[in-house]
Every structure is written in structure tokens, then in C-alpha cells.
Amino acid sequence: METELKLSIAQPDLSRIRQHPLLLDHARAVPTEHRLTDTYYDTPKLELWRNGVSLRVREEGHTWIQKVKTASASSATLHERDEWESSLPSGQPQPVEIARQIKSEKIARLLRAASVSKALRPVFKNATRRTIWNLELPDGQLVECALDTGKIDCKGQTVAIGELELELKKGNPTQLFELALALHEDIPLQIANDSKAARGYALLEKQAPEPVKAIPVRLMRKMTLEDAFQCIGLNCLQQMEANVPGVLMQSVESLHQMRVGLRRLRALLDMFSELAPLPSQVREGVDWLAGELGATRDWDVLADSTLGSITNFDSGELRELAEAKARDLHQALLVSLRDPRYTQVVLQLNGWLRGRHWRRVTNFAENSPLASRASDAMTPLLHKAQRRLRKRIDTLDQADAAGRHRIRIAAKKARYAVEFFSSLLPRGQVKQYVSSLSGLQDQLGTLNDMEVASRLLSELEGSGASRAAPFALGYLNAAAEASIPHLTKSLRVARRLKTPIDK
Structure with a gap:
């Protein structure tokens, strides 16, 4: 399973990232250059994608490699995916062949099915120039930094690629966020919540992705309260981040679910405010984001439901006005989500949760409630809320x-x-x-x-x-x-x- 952090970069800043001191100073060798062409295959009904799977054939020079990837696992911001690959004699995919190495019977069965394997066709293509730096950080952690530039081509539609991938090779994923924040201080970055595959399929389907509701939190009996806090926090962040692609396409329901995710996170932070206080700078960023999302949602609710509750009244004119206000605020929200402050808040929250940075400001000891079993230590927290x-x-x-x-x-x-x-x-x-x-x-x-x-x-x-x-x-x-x-x-x-x- 690969663990990577994806960030997007504006086209004018691509040359700046290549010369950034962090990459030049920590690179173990001269960066390598690759010219890649990725062709994605699916059925006419997009059965692979609708089952959370992508299949691509990568051509580099005179070699071809097919790769199957699953959708991102439930991890906020970090992309954790299962993947399998095999060499090919030509550019034609062999789904039945690669299915033999896949342990997931559901995925293997899907790839073996004649209705899939015999119906595959190219659906879109990426042409990418990839520059790779292998970084060794001061604490010995190893990170592969890949800069991708190029374009996605889907039936004559093209989208530019400007993407930085930080992939952990050795060490703690927290370091990825520290590195990203350091780069972000000099060059504005954005969290890339969707893969190249997702962006290609978005061109095909031309509709907002489905809104993502909260996934039930699964805690283990032997977890400490600190483990539980981290697990719950990342669960909230995952719901929030998973809905960003839909919000960027101005989906009303995706905005609602993103706001629910943030609301759940704020409730959790409030519950643990004495045990794991959030740094004031990060708290201000969270409150700022809540305000940005809330103002837009208010007009959505007025247009979509509240006006409809008024009986014996033609609310058409008011609804049009409310919808116009909502559209303007959705447009303004796009600016907020592309603002450097949003990227900073998300990276800081992830780094704080994954690195358990509350330990830096609290006297964490064996007698701390955070070190106790969650099944016991949760009791006063639940009582306090009631x-x-x-x-x-x-x-x-x-x-x-x-x-x-x-x-x-x-x-x-x-x-x-x-x-x-x-x-x-x-x-x-x-x-x-x-x-x-x-x-x-x-x-x-x-x-x-x-x-x-x-x-x-x-x-x-x-x-x-x-x-x-x-x-x-x-x-x-x-x-x-x-x-x-x-x-x-x-x-x-x-x-x-x-x-x-x-x-």
C-alpha cells in the first residue's frame, strides 16, 4: 500500500518548485526525468470506476506496465491505496492476467468477468513529464517527491496537470505534512483531493461526485483514549476533505456534508479541549473555515427547503433571488478553498493529529486520561456533554x-x-x-x-x-x-x- 500526499501547483509556479532549496538540499542525487503516457481503460458503462477501481496502461519508452488501483482508503488527505501491477508485451491491457495476483476476490472477479475484460476500451489519456527527487530528511526519513506536469486528454477536452506527490518510503507520515507546510510557506499549494484518474473520469461524467457521509468510527476495545481521539479526528477530516471535489463543482449536498464533517471535528476538539488543546493559530483557521461554509449553506437551505414550507404562496421569485445569492456565495467559496489559508489549515490539522502534537504542550503521563483505556476514560466526557x-x-x-x-x-x-x-x-x-x-x-x-x-x-x-x-x-x-x-x-x-x- 502506498502512502502519499498530493498537492496541486499553479502553472506559473512550476519552475519555482524545481529550484526550491528544500528539494535541492535534501535530494540524495540528481533528480530523474521520465516521459510517461498513461491510458485508462474501462467499459462503456464505466463498471471499473463505479466499483472503486481504475486500470491504466503506462508507456515509458518501449515498455508497458498495467496497474490496477483501488479508490483512496479512509484516510484524511493522505492517499492510501491498494495497487497491483504487471508488465505487458504491448499497450493492450490484460485484466484477467493481473487479476491472478489480487487477493480481493471482489476486484479479481470484476476483472475476470467477460462483460468487463472483453469490453475494455480507452476512456482518456495522460501525457506527463515526471521529475523525481529522492529526499533524505534530517531525521533519516525517506520521501520520494515527484513533480508531474502535462495534460489529461479526454475526447478533445484537456486539463493541465501541475501536481506534486510526496510519497513516504521510510518513516512517519507526519513528516509529509511538515515538508508540505515548509514548501507552502514559499509557494502556494493546494490539497489535491482527487487523483488524475478521478479528474479524467470527471471530464467523462460531467457531474459532481456523490456527497460523502460520515463513515462510522470503529474503535478497538484496547485502544487508549489518545488513540481513539486521533482515530475520530481523522475520521472527521476524511469526511470533510472527501467532499471538497463536489463543493468545487458547487454541489449543495457536498457542501452540507463537508460542513457536517467540520462540525463533527469542532465538537470533538471542544470535547477534548482540556486534554488536547488545539494551537490558537489552527483554531482560528478552523473557525474561519466554519464561517465560510456556513454563510453559503444558509442561502442553500432558504432556497431549497425553507421557502417551500410556506403554504398557499408562490415562492418562485424569492427562490430565484435566494438561489442567485447562493450561487454567488458558492463562487466565493471556491476562492476560499483555493486560498493558501485553507491549505495551511488542512495540513496543520493533519500534522497535529498524526504527530500527536498536543503532547508538546500537555504533561502527558501514564496517569493521564489520554493514556487510559478509551472504554473507561470516555465516561466523564460523555457525562459532561449530557x-x-x-x-x-x-x-x-x-x-x-x-x-x-x-x-x-x-x-x-x-x-x-x-x-x-x-x-x-x-x-x-x-x-x-x-x-x-x-x-x-x-x-x-x-x-x-x-x-x-x-x-x-x-x-x-x-x-x-x-x-x-x-x-x-x-x-x-x-x-x-x-x-x-x-x-x-x-x-x-x-x-x-x-x-x-x-x-
Whole structure:
């Protein structure tokens, strides 16, 4: 399995990276140059890609090598893939031949199937100039640094390639992020969340990738709390990063799922704030990103759902205005995700989590909760989340929108806490707890959407953009007021809830 960090570089900066002192000073030898042509094969229905597999034939000089790769494993930012390769006598792929060395029966069966092996055809091609530096870092870790330039060609459509791959050959993956941050200080880089294969297929399909929901966290019984924290954090980052390609194609649902991933991460960091405090600079970057994603999402919700809840009302004009606002913000978000600050935040978060850098500022010892078994040390964390929720319910004035919002956040954090550790908790109790809080969240979420919609509609009303805004504003305010009494039962249930570790 290869472990590599992919970064994209703007075309004007390609010459600068070749002369960067970090590459020149740590290279074990003169860099090597390769001219590569990669042809990707699939069936007319793209059966390989739709099953998470790519097959390419690489030509270099007068040699051909076929390679099968799986989609990236569940690892935030780092690309960890299974891959298999074999030599070929010509440029024609031999899927049945390579299937013999693949242990995954699902993949091997797919490649052997006559409906696949006999239907393969070229779908797109990469022409690449690859420059490789083999780096030896001061601590003895070995990294292969490959700079790829060229183009992807798909049915007459072309996309430029400017990509830096840092592949770990020996050592800790944390070093990849340290190296990337050092390069990023001098030359703006971007996280490359999709492979060349993914970019080629995007040209074929011309649609945003499917949004990626959170993958359930799987914790082992013998894990320490520190191990669990790292595992959960990377799980949140993976959801966030996996949705970036869709967000860049302005997918509303991908933005929602990216925001969920970031929200889960912030809840985790809050839960562990005393045990593993995040550096203030990184915290500021996380908060900045949350603000960028949230503003766009608010207008999406108004256009896609809130206006549709108004009965006996033609919301077409308002919806068009809200959609226009959302489109403008999606465009602005593209700039934010390509901003050097975004790259810095993602690299810093990954380096901090993978390198366990909280140990630099905390007195990590054998008696620290982080060194204890997660199955024991999670108890006070779950209790704290539930106590906070109860306290906010006890002091709530139901007519206070800000107070309702605070309860919504507390309920969300309590639910996330249990979901994070659910593999160590009784399944039935987890299901009941999560279901109860989800119901409360839905009610509070609807009220919050109405509150946000009122603010956004007031903006439209104030600008004179729509004469329909005052009616919609009045309707939503009345609907919110009418919904408040129905909260009482859900709040009472949430108040009485016991965490799944309590009998």
C-alpha cells in the first residue's frame, strides 16, 4: 500500500518548485526525468470506476506496465491505496492476467468477468513529464517527491496537470505534512483531493461526485483514549476533505456534508479541549473555515427547503433571488478553498493529529486520561456533554431564539459524543439515545432555519429586491411562534436521557 500526499501547483509556479532549496538540499542525487503516457481503460458503462477501481496502461519508452488501483482508503488527505501491477508485451491491457495476483476476490472477479475484460476500451489519456527527487530528511526519513506536469486528454477536452506527490518510503507520515507546510510557506499549494484518474473520469461524467457521509468510527476495545481521539479526528477530516471535489463543482449536498464533517471535528476538539488543546493559530483557521461554509449553506437551505414550507404562496421569485445569492456565495467559496489559508489549515490539522502534537504542550503521563483505556476514560466526557445539555434545558426561555440555538448545539455535541464512541457502547442504548436527540435536533433545526430565513429575507426586503419578502417573513415568524409550544415534550425527554454507559 502506498502512502502519499498530493498537492496541486499553479502553472506559473512550476519552475519555482524545481529550484526550491528544500528539494535541492535534501535530494540524495540528481533528480530523474521520465516521459510517461498513461491510458485508462474501462467499459462503456464505466463498471471499473463505479466499483472503486481504475486500470491504466503506462508507456515509458518501449515498455508497458498495467496497474490496477483501488479508490483512496479512509484516510484524511493522505492517499492510501491498494495497487497491483504487471508488465505487458504491448499497450493492450490484460485484466484477467493481473487479476491472478489480487487477493480481493471482489476486484479479481470484476476483472475476470467477460462483460468487463472483453469490453475494455480507452476512456482518456495522460501525457506527463515526471521529475523525481529522492529526499533524505534530517531525521533519516525517506520521501520520494515527484513533480508531474502535462495534460489529461479526454475526447478533445484537456486539463493541465501541475501536481506534486510526496510519497513516504521510510518513516512517519507526519513528516509529509511538515515538508508540505515548509514548501507552502514559499509557494502556494493546494490539497489535491482527487487523483488524475478521478479528474479524467470527471471530464467523462460531467457531474459532481456523490456527497460523502460520515463513515462510522470503529474503535478497538484496547485502544487508549489518545488513540481513539486521533482515530475520530481523522475520521472527521476524511469526511470533510472527501467532499471538497463536489463543493468545487458547487454541489449543495457536498457542501452540507463537508460542513457536517467540520462540525463533527469542532465538537470533538471542544470535547477534548482540556486534554488536547488545539494551537490558537489552527483554531482560528478552523473557525474561519466554519464561517465560510456556513454563510453559503444558509442561502442553500432558504432556497431549497425553507421557502417551500410556506403554504398557499408562490415562492418562485424569492427562490430565484435566494438561489442567485447562493450561487454567488458558492463562487466565493471556491476562492476560499483555493486560498493558501485553507491549505495551511488542512495540513496543520493533519500534522497535529498524526504527530500527536498536543503532547508538546500537555504533561502527558501514564496517569493521564489520554493514556487510559478509551472504554473507561470516555465516561466523564460523555457525562459532561449530557450535563451541559441538561443545564441549558433547565435555564431555557423557550421564546429566546439564542437560547434554543445553544440547546441545539449542546444536543448535537452530546449526540456526536455518543456516536464517536458508539462501537464501545451498548448498541440498543446508543440507538435510543441518538434517536431521542435527533428528534429534538430536527425540531430545533427547523426553528433555527426559520430564524436564519427571517434574517436573510430581511436583507432582501431591505434591498427592495422582492415585494414578496414581507409576506414570507411574516409567515415564518408566525410559524416559528406556533411551533415553540411543541418543544416542551422533546425537551423533557432529552432532559431525562441517560448516557448509554449508565444503567
